Amino acid sequence: MTAAIIETNGLTAFYGDAQALFGMDFRLNQGELVAIIGANGAGKSTFMKALTGLVSVERKQIFLNGEHIGGLKPGDIVRKGMALVPEGRRLFPSLSVEENLLMGAFAKRSGPWNLARLYKMFPILEEKKHIPATSLSGGQQQMVSIGRALMSNPTVLLCDEISLGLAPIVIKEIYESLPSIIEEGMSVVIVEQDVMLAKRVSQRIYCMQEGRVSLEGASAGLTREQISHAYFGI
Amino acid sequence: MIDTIIQGLLLGGLYCQFALGLSLMFGVMRLTNIGHGDLIIFGSFMAIAIAPLLGMNILMVALVLLPLAYVVGYLVQRTMLNQTLGKDPLPSLVVTFGFSIVIQNTLLQIFSADPLSLDAGGINVASIQLSQDVAVGVLPLIIFAVAAASTFGMQLLFNKTSLGRAFRAVSDDREVAELMGLNSSHIYAIATGIAFVLIALAGLFQGMRTTVSAADGPMLLLFAFESVIIGGMGSFWGTFVGAMVLGLSQQLGFKFDSSWGIWFGHIVFLAVLIVRPNGLFPKTKGC
Numbered sequence: 001m002t003a004a005i006i007e008t009n010g011l012t013a014f015y016g017d018a019q020a021l022f023g024m025d026f027r028l029n030q031g032e033l034v035a036i037i038g039a040n041g042a043g044k045s046t047f048m049k050a051l052t053g054l055v056s057v058e059r060k061q062i063f064l065n066g067e068h069i070g071g072l073k074p075g076d077i078v079r080k081g082m083a084l085v086p087e088g089r090r091l092f093p094s095l096s097v098e099e100n101l102l103m104g105a106f107a108k109r110s111g112p113w114n115l116a117r118l119y120k121m122f123p124i125l126e127e128k129k130h131i132p133a134t135s136l137s138g139g140q141q142q143m144v145s146i147g148r149a150l151m152s153n154p155t156v157l158l159c160d161e162i163s164l165g166l167a168p169i170v171i172k173e174i175y176e177s178l179p180s181i182i183e184e185g186m187s188v189v190i191v192e193q194d195v196m197l198a199k200r201v202s203q204r205i206y207c208m209q210e211g212r213v214s215l216e217g218a219s220a221g222l223t224r225e226q227i228s229h230a231y232f233g234i
Numbered sequence: 235m236i237d238t239i240i241q242g243l244l245l246g247g248l249y250c251q252f253a254l255g256l257s258l259m260f261g262v263m264r265l266t267n268i269g270h271g272d273l274i275i276f277g278s279f280m281a282i283a284i285a286p287l288l289g290m291n292i293l294m295v296a297l298v299l300l301p302l303a304y305v306v307g308y309l310v311q312r313t314m315l316n317q318t319l320g321k322d323p324l325p326s327l328v329v330t331f332g333f334s335i336v337i338q339n340t341l342l343q344i345f346s347a348d349p350l351s352l353d354a355g356g357i358n359v360a361s362i363q364l365s366q367d368v369a370v371g372v373l374p375l376i377i378f379a380v381a382a383a384s385t386f387g388m389q390l391l392f393n394k395t396s397l398g399r400a401f402r403a404v405s406d407d408r409e410v411a412e413l414m415g416l417n418s419s420h421i422y423a424i425a426t427g428i429a430f431v432l433i434a435l436a437g438l439f440q441g442m443r444t445t446v447s448a449a450d451g452p453m454l455l456l457f458a459f460e461s462v463i464i465g466g467m468g469s470f471w472g473t474f475v476g477a478m479v480l481g482l483s484q485q486l487g488f489k490f491d492s493s494w495g496i497w498f499g500h501i502v503f504l505a506v507l508i509v510r511p512n513g514l515f516p517k518t519k520g521c
Contacts, residue, residue: 052413054409054412054413073412073417074409074412074413074415075412075413075414075415075416075417078413078414078415079415083413084413086410086413090407090410092402092403092406092407092410092411093406094402094405094406095399095402095403095406099399099402102396102399103399103403103411103414103416104414106396106400106414106415106416107414107415108415148414152414152415
């Protein structure tokens with residue numbers, strides 16, 4: 001078995017008194033693209049927030065490269081090599097495109113990703129680098145959000161619903177950028193509502209239901225019936 | 235009339251210096267500091283207290299007072315105000331209102347209710363005669379120049395430096411800024427440290443310009459608040475323009491009737507609130 005980049009063992013998470021994750025076991029291997037699917041409220045985004053320190057968890061429940069990272073602050077986690085493309089893009093409205101990208105470099109990790117490399121991957125961003133990021137189209141904003149995460153030169157990239165609200169042609173363009181990211185030695189986790197898209201682009205799939213993993217397996221081997229049962233619980 | 239306009243603009247310079255710290259704290263943290271005016275007065279009294287120890291050298295007073303203000307501001311934010319920040323503005327309003335009460339009573343205990351002033355070595359009465367009817371005070375001119383330079387400096391800091399980017403990022407979305415590796419508590423504390431330097435500078439000028447007493451703070455807060463609101467909260471050049479509008483309004487009111495100056499400023503403030511509730515230049519933008 002290849003080395004696990006991320007491993008969670010019985011991960012639990014709470015919002016106040018309300019429990020959102022119930023003992024979640026998860027594994028991401030080196031160079032892998034894993035998709036997490038599930039209905040609204042299944043706990044997908046909470047899981048992403050737990051991985052990045054935005055939701056507090058116990059220290060020994062999450063490993064990144066074999067190191068306990070549960071309970072660390074988001075800034076410490078990004079410095080250890082995990083970056084999140086948040087749901088809804090969440091660009092900084094008072095910053096330009098380039099300033100948004102430069103925010104990703106605050107973690108000061110060395111690696112192949114810099115402004116020149118990003119502009120090569122998304123040339124439209126260089127043309128619009130001086131305008132406020134939130135004045136771009138939805139797809140271009142998503143490129144900035146992905147670029148901002150890459151600027152921290154992570155070893156793991158987490159993408160939370162990056163296709164949400166975008167036109168199919170834009171989604172295609174954005175997903176076509178993922179292989180070149182993985183070629184740089186990165187491992188990727190995507191949260192995706194579009195099950196067929198998730199199945200097509202990923203090597204393995206985790207399906208979540210009510211804060212638990214209801215199905216896990218190689219994407220190519222999972223049948224529509226298995227996924228429907230795990231997704232809807234019927 | 236020219237004299238009225240010049241005096242109005244110079245008064246605006248003082249109000250700008252009063253308001254910049256308030257504008258900075260609101261712009262970065264969405265924190266309205268009710269104790270702002272009392273902190274200015276506290277700065278005046280500190281300057282008055284340490285001046286004799288430094289041979290009444292105003293430059294030396296500034297060199298001691300301003301770094302001290304930065305450290306105090308940083309620590310106040312880090313140890314107290316950071317705990318009050320969130321979606322609900324009430325905790326920060328209550329805590330800074332508490333600062334106001336504590337500062338006023340501390341000053342009363344130590345310095346009594348008697349007005350005091352800082353001996354500025356004659357600079358406060360020196361003037362330049364521009365024409366037969368128009369003279370400009372040297373100290374108001376210095377205050378105006380420092381206020382304009384402070385405004386320019388703050389806008390430059392916000393728009394052209396990585397610290398300014400960090401200020402704007404934590405102001406826009408604290409959670410995502412932390413995902414980028416920023417320590418928002420540290421960034422907020424730096425912002426408050428800088429705000430306290432601007433406040434101490436305002437206090438130094440106020441102590442040189444006129445007498446100060448422990449109960450003066452709320453009036454200064456009002457002038458600072460009106461300048462910020464007229465200009466638009468979180469915009470430094472907006473604050474500068476807002477202060478000029480307030481200074482000019484008051485000076486025009488004084489010319490009409492000596493008891494109408496302050497009221498005229500309040501009326502213009504209310505008129506701006508009605509016509510442009512977000513002020514003339516709302517929120518500092520990058521680029």
